Amino acid sequence: MWPFSHRSKNAKAEAAVAVLGEAKAAVAERWLYFRKAMPFKDNVPLIDIITAFAMPMFEGLRRNLPPLRHAPDAVLLVIVAKGIEQSGTHSRAEIEAALGTPLPD
Secondary structure (H helix, E strand, O other): EEEOOOOOOHHHHHHHHHHHHHHHHHHEEEEEEEEHHHHOOOOHHHHHHHHHHHHHHHHHHHHOOHHHHHHHHHHHHHHHHHHHHHOOOOOHHHHHHHHOOOOOO
């Protein structure tokens, strides 16, 4: 018996891509809850709010979506940013300005 799996070399990446829609939807839902439950003063920068939200969200994504269990923080940050965009509370331009980087489509 051949000891190596016949799975694609990109199987982990493919599995992660398969759950992106679910992950973004979960982030959008949790972001809306977070914004209602944790009101911030108007002078708090969006990046600070995103950071406060992102750290526990990373853990939740890793725990609840096994394909993301070993995803790097940078990948999870993109998922969080896209979920916030999907929620409709902030425009893509606002999120990009806060993060200091463009988001992928």
